[in-house]
Amino acid sequence: xxxxxAWAILREGLRLHRGWPRVWENxxxxxxxxxxxxxAGGHGLATAYYxxxxxxxxxxxxxxxxxxxxxNTGRNTTIIRSNYLQxxxxxxxxxxxxxxxxxxxxxxxxxxFSPRGVMMLAQTEHEKRGYxxxxxxxxxxxxxxxxxxxxxxxxxxxxxxxxxxxxxxxGALWQPRGGTARHDAxxxxxxxxxxxxxxxxxxxxxxxxxxxxxxxxxxxxTSRGTIRCNRLALVVAGHSGRLAExxxxxxxxxxxxxxxxxxEPVKPMLDVVVMANTVHGYIxxxxxxxxxxxxxxxxxxxxTQRGSFHHIEETVRxxxxxxxxxxxxxxxxxxxxxxxxxxxxxxxxxxxxxAGCYVNCGWGTGGFKAIPGSGWAMAELVANDxxxxxxxxxxxxxxxxxxxxxxxxxAGVAH
Amino acid sequence: MLIxxxxxxxxxxxxxxxAPGGEAHLKRAGPEASDVEFEAYxxxxxxxxxxxxxxxxxxxxxxxxxxxxxxxxxxxxFGTYPARTEAPPADLVRRIRRKRPEWEGLP
Numbered sequence: 001x002x003x004x005x006a007w008a009i010l011r012e013g014l015r016l017h018r019g020w021p022r023v024w025e026n027x028x029x030x031x032x033x034x035x036x037x038x039x040a041g042g043h044g045l046a047t048a049y050y051x052x053x054x055x056x057x058x059x060x061x062x063x064x065x066x067x068x069x070x071x072n073t074g075r076n077t078t079i080i081r082s083n084y085l086q087x088x089x090x091x092x093x094x095x096x097x098x099x100x101x102x103x104x105x106x107x108x109x110x111x112x113f114s115p116r117g118v119m120m121l122a123q124t125e126h127e128k129r130g131y132x133x134x135x136x137x138x139x140x141x142x143x144x145x146x147x148x149x150x151x152x153x154x155x156x157x158x159x160x161x162x163x164x165x166x167x168x169x170x171g172a173l174w175q176p177r178g179g180t181a182r183h184d185a186x187x188x189x190x191x192x193x194x195x196x197x198x199x200x201x202x203x204x205x206x207x208x209x210x211x212x213x214x215x216x217x218x219x220x221x222t223s224r225g226t227i228r229c230n231r232l233a234l235v236v237a238g239h240s241g242r243l244a245e246x247x248x249x250x251x252x253x254x255x256x257x258x259x260x261x262x263x264e265p266v267k268p269m270l271d272v273v274v275m276a277n278t279v280h281g282y283i284x285x286x287x288x289x290x291x292x293x294x295x296x297x298x299x300x301x302x303x304t305q306r307g308s309f310h311h312i313e314e315t316v317r318x319x320x321x322x323x324x325x326x327x328x329x330x331x332x333x334x335x336x337x338x339x340x341x342x343x344x345x346x347x348x349x350x351x352x353x354x355a356g357c358y359v360n361c362g363w364g365t366g367g368f369k370a371i372p373g374s375g376w377a378m379a380e381l382v383a384n385d386x387x388x389x390x391x392x393x394x395x396x397x398x399x400x401x402x403x404x405x406x407x408x409x410x411a412g413v414a415h
Numbered sequence: 416m417l418i419x420x421x422x423x424x425x426x427x428x429x430x431x432x433x434a435p436g437g438e439a440h441l442k443r444a445g446p447e448a449s450d451v452e453f454e455a456y457x458x459x460x461x462x463x464x465x466x467x468x469x470x471x472x473x474x475x476x477x478x479x480x481x482x483x484x485x486x487x488x489x490x491x492x493f494g495t496y497p498a499r500t501e502a503p504p505a506d507l508v509r510r511i512r513r514k515r516p517e518w519e520g521l522p
Contacts, residue, residue: 241462252458254437255487299435300417301487303464309416310431343458400454 001196024195032228033061040064041073044235045190046375052197055383060199065206069187072237075337076368077294081118081178083145086405088393090141096373109189111181117272118178123167131173145175159325210246217356232357238338240361249353253340258297259307261334265289279318307336346405350396422495424477436470439482466518
């Protein structure tokens with residue numbers, strides 16, 4: 001792996017850019033690895049990276065059914081924040097947010113992290129009380145957020161309509177250190193770093209079965225043959241339920257479609273992320289000038305990566321009311337991703353009934369922001385066969401024990 | 416857009432007219448149930464890629480509950496029947512088997 005630097009660009013510029021190596025290797029599979037990770041999205045690759053970086057485990061393969069970062073990593077609205085109500089959530093999301101701050105330097109690749117600030121609008125009295133409570137909780141957790149007045153909202157986002165007829169803005173929960181990052185670059189940067197440590201990132205390799213011997217995982221069957229492994233990590237978001245079925249257990253997860261859309265590019269008009277959870281819409285402006293818009297998830301199980309049209313309609317209607325200036329923008333693209341929803345809307349990082357097999361799933365509609373923290377915690381779990389402090393509360397057994405980490409009330413739909 | 420025919424009032428209802436109610440044919444854990452059984456009833460869900468049975472309510476119509484047999488990979492609807500049914504009707508099961516020979520059936 002050659003380091004990226006100003007000097008490297010200058011040198012390659014003089015050589016007509018003929019000396020750049022592949023960003024990551026495209027290796028043939030070996031017969032066996034110490035750790036096999038299923039899913040080369042952000043979470044899977046981050047798990048591999050921190051296994052190597054923090055625990056010195058580099059005999060790792062990351063298997064991907066499609067292409068690298070082509071699932072929800074490439075389909076989200078790239079929002080990064082950590083203003084959660086419950087302590088375990090705040091801990092892991094804040095860890096992730098802080099790792100995003102230094103990610104470009106750590107991975108020697110520009111992931112375009114932009115701490116532009118995330119604003120969650122309070123548009124009903126109930127929501128306002130909820131956000132005041134979260135602001136207090138965040139103060140105790142060491143997460144820097146504040147509840148700001150409508151006047152301050154207006155200063156930060158001049159185009160906002162504070163006095164909407166149905167949903168006036170009563171204030172907002174403001175996290176100045178939240179923001180966005182380039183989602184593809186995050187996957188690419190981790191893949192490059194993993195490849196640089198000698199790990200195998202194998203694309204177009206679908207897992208079709210999981211073998212065990214004496215209650216312990218022994219191999220995975222794939223479209224490229226059987227691969228033996230000592231430890232197996234399932235990090236596949238929407239398809240977690242299917243992989244769990246192959247491993248012989250069930251998860252408290254249902255897969256639904258969540259949609260996003262982007263507008264035509266326009267001049268800079270919005271330099272923070274605005275989320276309006278009562279009306280199910282969130283919006284930010286990309287560096288290309290497109291408005292990136294997300295909405296609510298469907299209410300029924302679906303694997304088609306298409307969502308229902310009425311959700312787009314509701315999202316756009318709400319945003320047009322809040323930002324009248326965007327009313328005549330045309331939308332360019334719309335797409336869906338399959339998100340894995342748990343009962344308490346919190347993720348699962350856990351050992352499973354099958355020894356040597358670990359799951360990292362259930363991030364639902366909010367996985368992108370958690371990628372580095374999730375990878376960090378998951379690597380700890382896989383390396384030590386025991387969760388560290390970040391992962392421990394997110395065990396599979398919490399559903400049996402009634403130890404929920406209930407973010408469904410705190411985070412609303414936009415998660 | 417998902418369109419389901421309400422078996423009670425016969426209306427082909429658009430999903431905006433309906434409220435989803437989650438997995439159908441769950442067996443309620445009784446008072447003597449263990450923690451594991453109760454967890455399975457409350458939280459563990461079949462999340463199949465393919466044939467799925469699901470509860471819906473005709474919320475903006477007759478207000479009654481029914482069950483829809485759907486494919487989660489194509490959004491194809493195989494049929495609907497009233498929710499006061501312990502198992503899917505035999506003719507519906509036959510129809511699904513014809514279309515989806517790989518379907519393993521309900522446990």
